[in-house]
Amino acid sequence: MATLVKEYFNWLAAMYDETTAACAWSAPGHIANAALPLLHAGQAVLDLGCGTGQSLAPFVDHGCRCIGLDFAPAMLAEAHRKVPQALLARADLDEPRGWPVRERAFDLAISAGVYECLDDPVGFLARVRTHLRPGGALVFTFDEFVPGHPAQGVRVGRADSGIPNPIAELTGWHLRRHSIDRVGAWLEANGFVLHWHHQIEADIHSHFQVPVYYRLVVAQATD
Numbered sequence: 001m002a003t004l005v006k007e008y009f010n011w012l013a014a015m016y017d018e019t020t021a022a023c024a025w026s027a028p029g030h031i032a033n034a035a036l037p038l039l040h041a042g043q044a045v046l047d048l049g050c051g052t053g054q055s056l057a058p059f060v061d062h063g064c065r066c067i068g069l070d071f072a073p074a075m076l077a078e079a080h081r082k083v084p085q086a087l088l089a090r091a092d093l094d095e096p097r098g099w100p101v102r103e104r105a106f107d108l109a110i111s112a113g114v115y116e117c118l119d120d121p122v123g124f125l126a127r128v129r130t131h132l133r134p135g136g137a138l139v140f141t142f143d144e145f146v147p148g149h150p151a152q153g154v155r156v157g158r159a160d161s162g163i164p165n166p167i168a169e170l171t172g173w174h175l176r177r178h179s180i181d182r183v184g185a186w187l188e189a190n191g192f193v194l195h196w197h198h199q200i201e202a203d204i205h206s207h208f209q210v211p212v213y214y215r216l217v218v219a220q221a222t223d
């Protein structure tokens with residue numbers, strides 16, 4: 001499934017910023033608002049699934065040393081064009097052998113709009129923990145299971161929230177939606193304290209024309 005997700009984002013890359021603007025994609029802004037007050041210039045930030053750089057840019061502008069990881073080369077090419085100050089590398093966040101960055105090196109890890117794509121959401125948290133300094137923060141979003149919602153009322157559903165997805169249409173690629181009780185337990189089991197979380201309107205669903213709700217999470221690595 002990882003290959004299909006990667007090819008979807010390679011296909012979308014040239015239109016990603018325009019399309020996300022049209023559906024009012026707000027997760028990168030929420031992450032920046034939550035995380036920038038925790039940081040000062042010069043600190044090290046790791047963006048997991050950086051895409052075209054929307055989530056990375058506010059931290060570069062803040063004077064942080066930023067690395068973005070993503071597995072879609074076309075998304076990374078856009079990010080390199082828009083945010084040339086950031087270091088970028090190809091990596092599969094589901095890769096159990098880990099990612100091509102130093103352990104215990106980062107003050108902050110962020111991830112916007114990625115968690116629901118992962119095959120191994122628990123292993124992801126364990127890997128983030130190894131790359132954070134003790135006391136470092138993880139600020140991320142996940143696509144939430146919302147009972148009764150026309151798109152989010154199923155835990156595993158079509159990958160088309162907000163952006164038309166012909167690859168999902170043809171292949172049956174599905175997103176995994178989560179709940180905070182489950183994600184909170186996974187965080188605790190992997191060396192994090194869950195500081196706070198709240199629901200955000202992440203974008204507008206292109207078909208149902210209703211808000212798509214994500215959960216914004218701020219957690220801290222224990223010593």
Ligand SMILES: C[S@@+](CC[C@H](N)C(=O)[O-])C[C@H]1O[C@@H](n2cnc3c(N)ncnc32)[C@H](O)[C@@H]1O
Pocket residue numbers: 002005006009027028048049050051052053054055069070071072075091092093094111112113114117118
């Ligand atoms: C919805 S976009 C979000 C991009 C950016 N963070 C933003 O907020 O605009 C999801 C990104 O995660 C990347 N991604 C999804 N699954 C991944 C995986 N297993 N490994 C690496 N990158 C992944 C995709 O290639 C895509 O660039």
